[in-house]
Amino acid sequence: MHTGRPRYGKDDAPDRESWPSYTSQQASDTLVVAMGRMDECPARARLLSAFMHAPAAASLPRPFSPSLLLALLVGAAFFALHYPTLASFPDFILADAGASLKLDVLLASELRPGVDFGYTYGPLSAVVSRIGYGLVGRTAPAHLALVALLSLGSILGLARCMARLETNWTGLAMALLCTQFFVRNFGFNLTYGLESACLLNALACHMEGRRDRALALAVLAALVKPSMGILYSALLVFWILRRVPGLREAWRQLRPAVVTATLALTACVAILGFQSTLRTAIPLVGAVHYSARGARFTRLITTLVAPSGVNFKYYLGTLAGFWILGTALLVLGAARALSGVRGNQPRAEVGVTCAVLHLAFTTLFFGPWQTYLGLLVVGVFCVVERGAFRWALVAIALVGSTEMVRAGIRGWKERTPDAHLLGTWVRPAERQEVNEVLRVVGSQPMYFLTTGFPEGLFPGSHGSRSWFVAPGVFSPAEQEAMSRDMRTSPVVVVSDLYQGAGILQWDWVRQSLTHHTRVHSGELFTVFVTGAPPVRP
Template sequence: MAFFALHYPDRAALPSYLLTDAGASLKGDWLVESGLRPGVDFGYTYGPLSLVLGRATYGVLGRTATAHLFIVAVLSLFAFVGLARCLIRLEGGWTALVLALVLTQPLVSSFGFNLTYGAEAALLLHALAFHLEGRRRWALVLAVLAALVKPSMGLLYTALLVLWILKHAKGAREAWRQLWPGLLAGLSGLLVCVAVLGGMGTFRTALPLVGVVHYSARASSWTRLIESLVAPPGVNFRYYLGTLAGFWLAASVLLILGVLRPRVIRGGVQGDTRFEVALTCAALHVAFATLFFGPWLNYLGLLLVGVLCAVEVRSARGALVMLVLVGSKALAVGAVGAWRERAPMPDRMGTWARPEEVRELEEVVRVADGRPVLFVTTGYPEGLVPGALATRSWFLVPGVLFPSEQEAIARQVRAAPVVVVPAAPMLDGLSREPWLEPSLAGHRAAFRGRMVDVLVMEGGTPSP
């Protein structure tokens, strides 16, 4: 867990809890506790089991950055045990060990954003370990649970496992013996979710309904893949060596070659379980890249297992080791810098903040001068700023907010004497959204910072 300690100040950064993902994880639990239903009263792109996990853990430990990161640490440990199980089964030698150890750094960094990423990765990696052992029915159990945590990769893996089970089964009775534990796990998980979230909330989040709308509101998966990873504007060859993009691209090519030309890349045959897992990982990886590309660091463990199954040529693995060592340097340097730049804030949910971020929050209080302050941000300002008002929505991005949520936020803004929105360097464009901009017409900027902008009502009268 050395990498977790290294990245702690960065994962506990105040803006993450005030404006973005980590705060949204806490906010989702607050919304459920308040009696709101995901997928019905507020848009939510993850699965129902994520919110149930939040209720079970935040309900005991509290909604703070400290509690959040403790839960993330436990989930990360569970995920790394799953990855270790895969390595033991694969007997990949020193290259596999180095790759796995170094990749725990970006995985830890990514898992810190919310509980969903760590829980999904842990379930998928343990499922792959069972798959490698030939215990497909137990892999199916975990894949089904992963689908209830996040209805994307887990759903696809569940479908692939069902196909593999049917392929290997010698009859209907054996197929049923392999399939029923997964069916039971799914039904049990759904019943637990219904007890916490209600029937409609569970149904609408167990299927990727909001997620599909969200992705359709953004650029295509191919466009996101190219512009954010493969060839971002203005980069040169140093980008591919100085970040993990080079490793991701090289590993992706080797994985595809490994399943298309197994005798060339592996020197093996196509009929063993390792090749089956390699083919499964390749299918999942291609689907992720082409259908629902997003935070790609989350699935580095899956990519690594696939490559270790598909590629046995020492020179290829050695090249990946060099790429991952060089590409991970920037992450480590940034984490070390966070220790120098940030300081713990016990009175701000245990977050870590830079001095200028603290000054911006103080400026919000000064401008408000005792008046109610409405934070129109993704995050959990209610826990960070005493007396703060906030939206009753989870994530303020296109495709996630329902029209009813947009109307409710617009009404809140028109009535609020002081409104705080993310500053352009943080989350550009929210205040210019067509559904929000007219409601801000009656406010003027009283303060513009690097983290937030503070707008006050002109004339002191709410807009109609």
């Protein structure tokens, strides 16, 4: 018969194989049994107190490698499914993906973002683009290879978060669904994938109790795109200063971020120059651009919550239903998680942080909402513990993603690759219009006024010296240069495909084309030449 103080036997200890399921509460109970009552020995009390306040990473399970491997395989499958759509001809010639290639052309011409041309992102994104395209080339397949690499970082970050949350099958299912969202929406430019990879891996470190590493990654995200990363960095500094006992420990937690920021800024200054680095690190151009696109709340309603002409099928057949329900659950769950924040629980802290970030994005700088979907997913799964709610979110996301799968299948049926068109995938009608433009223009050099990289397609042509032809992005000096180039060019090609009201609705563009005649008006291109008969209706 055992009497006196409880003893710790070897049979009571968890073996290594059962460690992933060994929770922090079980570890605490075992330690209490092993050490006896705290009041029997002050030394034991101090040791137990140190254990209970240790970083959460010590008590959380390590990410489950098979789950990570499965997520990567599923992500590769979705990337293959959507490849023809990601490499579509219009996206590279007339839209965002082509703007990424255009950025590299401008940088190679020694033009500086924020100084010589408007640029809405941070200096680190320009540096990564310059290095990346310098290594793999300036084509559609090269761009998508870089996109795949950055999507891999986002997938790993989300999988790490779900593994730390111990969400079992619901977390794994959601992580697998999100791989499609990542590879489909990060193809527009390198900035989206790079920022997402930094933020999601920062959240994973935050959840492990490594706020110092999380802050270093958040600082990198801020230098990639000066918006969400800035806010997350500020929140992490708040959490660090709230938790640490003194200045020495505070500096120890802040030092990795300071070193990371110093090295990153040094690289940016070396490649872009001090003035360009300073101007792009401050989100002034991005704020002007989003203001020019209309009120933030109006964009939220018209592009996501309640677009005109939709019915209930819209909320079930797209990710809008998941976004709306997830937002409501995140806000309500974060309010309940505030007590856990006071108790120094990293999971609750991350949930509240994601709620603040998500609400700031919705109200302050709402834009392409798909790029921050990972933050919403992590935040909801941090604060929602009931399996029924989690499975409901997974079901809505599954139904909402089916249209993306069908679109990927249509891409394989409708598009074929063309090595002569930057390696893009082209529909027959698009190839026919390119041939028609070449027939009308002949051997004359063309000037392109459009977002994208059309000058890479037509030899002898040239485009504007602006990165993105959109309100609030280009400066008055850029506008004057574009107007002068149009007046002096014998052939001007304009595209209204992705510009809403259209470039041709701008007064200064119409005035610059006063002495030109429209000779072609197609789905992709509108061609104006000097001294030619007008196009027939």
